Amino acid sequence: MIPKEEFDRIPYLPTMGQFVDWFTKEYASMPALSDAVNTINYEELGHRVARRRAFIEGLGLPKGSHIAIFDRNSQDAIELFLAVTSAGYVAMNFPSALPEMAIVGSCMKFDIAAIFVREEFMPLTGKLQGVKVLPAASIAETEAPSAQIDPESPAAIFFTGGTTGQPKGAVLSHRALMRGNYNAVFKPGKVIGVHRYIAILPLSHVFGLIAGTMGCFYTGNLIYTCEDMKATIGKLPVLKPTVLVIVPGICDILSGLVKMYGPQFLGGSLRMIIAGAANVPPRLVDIFTKLGVEFCFGYGLTEGANLTSANANAVEKPTSIGKVYPGQETKVVDGELWIKGDNVFSGYYKDPEKTAAALTPDGWLRTGDLVHFDEEGFLYITGRIKNLIILANGENVSPETLEEPFYADPCVRDAMVKEDEFNGRQVIAIEILPFMPAFDGKPWEEVEAYMNALVKKVNATLPSTHQIVKVTVRTEDFKRTGSMKVSRI
Structure with a gap:
């Protein structure tokens, strides 16, 4: 966890507008985003987000309109998400692999008013009707300030439910999204302005967006964009990341590359791997621990703004998903984990039946995960109810x-x-x-x-x-x- 003297500098901010304004000033001269060729600092990032806000304002859309971003993990995509949410609109990152008809269906299902599209993806948007289709590189010459936003208003919609059924749209309010971003500060190894991350996981996934990107802005660290995962992994010796936020499947790939090319393939600076979204096999913990890389994994779900618990004691408790982050209540009901707090989502977009099944009238989120706690408060998942x-x-x-x-x-x-x-x-x-x-x-x-x-x-x-x-x-x-x-x- 971040040292107390540094943690005290970091306020919990309930809206994305406040967040962007704060990190722009707090970390002004520190490097923020890089494509490994060009790097911008936090002040420059803030100004570019303000210019993108001005472009979005110029579209004449009502506040609260839904705006999609269809891109890879580029600087454009990150700036657009910050701009859309801090301007008082609702952002939705579309997966870069989404096929043409799924784009049409998603725009209809989630009432998308405008979509920012990477140039190479433009041919996939030809069948859209009633949606403003705009280049992802769009930016104005003038700037627009962050909007005054109600923390309870929607900030973003995330695709969820893809492992066992049709995707739904989980709505996160500004308060929920920002609680997720703030909880990322509690992750082990966090130090202000020291680390180099790579935005390697899809921004359409809440783990990639919060743990791998937005949470890093809270601590003034540098993020390398990743428009091509294979190419980016090949650049690890040059990028020299200090922390990787990845899934076990990527850990597997890296372990194979280390076996082929030696530990130097990781760049020589890697201190920690934060892994989530799937089970982490103990053999991976063992491989990277022997290389001097700490392993942290945990538990989260889209409906809980990603970060529910984390385990920084992976060697001694390799099967636990760790201890629960602050700011949440938890209870176990008939073996199922229920959570309550600022991080809990508002519901599934236009799906009251599934929302009622997930949320109790008094705000408890039924996670669907079967769990137990040990005597030290470490959490263990034993299964999924629906499985x-x-x-x-x-x-x-x-x-x-x-x-x-x-x-x-x-x-x-x-x-x-x-x-x-x-x-x-x-x-x-x-x-x-x-x-x-x-x-x-x-x-x-x-x-x-x-x-x-x-x-x-x-x-x-x-x-x-x-x-x-x-x-x-x-x-x-x-x-x-x-x-x-x-x-x-």
Whole structure:
């Protein structure tokens, strides 16, 4: 966590307008954004955001209108998000891989009034009707001040729900978004103006936006943009990041590159990896800990402005998602984690039924995650309610609990337990994706034999009703969500 004397400098600001105005002055001369060729400081960033606000104001849209950003993780995209929200409009980052008809459908579903588009993506917007389509590079010569904004008014809409169903639009108020940004200050390793980050995760994902970008502005650190993930990873020796905010899938890629090219591939300055959005296999913690890189992972969800808990004690408690951030209430109801606080979302856009299912009348968010706390207050996830397998005898089985021992094995990259059928009866099945570097070129028959033996070993620890009967060893990767989670659809 950031030292107390520095933390005292950082106020909790309830709106994006106040946030932009504050960091522009507080960190004026410090480097803010860079594409590895050109770098701008915080004062320059603030002026560019003000010029983009002036351009947006010139569109004549009513305050509160929804404005989409369809770009990669560029300087344009970051400035536009800051400008849209600080001008009193509602921002929505579209995933850069969104296909043409999904763009049309999303603009209709979320009442998009204008969309800023990267030049190469312009052909995908040809079928839009009633939406102002504008170049992402649009900027005015004059400046416009930040708007006076009600903290409870919407700031942004995020796509969510992609692992098990159709995406919804989670609405975060200014207060909720800013609580998420502020909670990022509590992450381990935070120091004012010292670190170099890379905005490598999609800005359309709340983890990438808050933990990987906006939270970094709160502590005056430098952020490298990332318009091409593969190219950016190849530049790590030059960029020399000190902190990486990534998902386990990228950790896997980096561990393989380190094995090929040596630790110097990481740039020689990396101090910490903050990983989230999916399970972090213990083997990854071990690999990077041996390289002198601290590992921090935690738990969050879009509906809770991303940051709910963090674990800076990954070596001693590798299966915990850490301790809950300040400013939240938590309780466990029938095994499910409920949270309440400024960070909780306002609801799903134009979906009162799903909103009512997620939020209680008195403001508690039902996370859908099954958890328990240990005696030291560390939080552990045991599964997702909607993933539960209901056995023929009526017993509920959490697939995540059964997957845990497989993730602990260094030869397993990913695993997914599910319900299936075998010889006309309901069974528990597993699909395993091997971590092939661990097998060092051994024949596939040996890989399959190892995995089948591992299933047998795990089954020996399980009750008869929980036995894994059907085993598939995958030769191809799982279908994944935008945040690289294994999709259960």
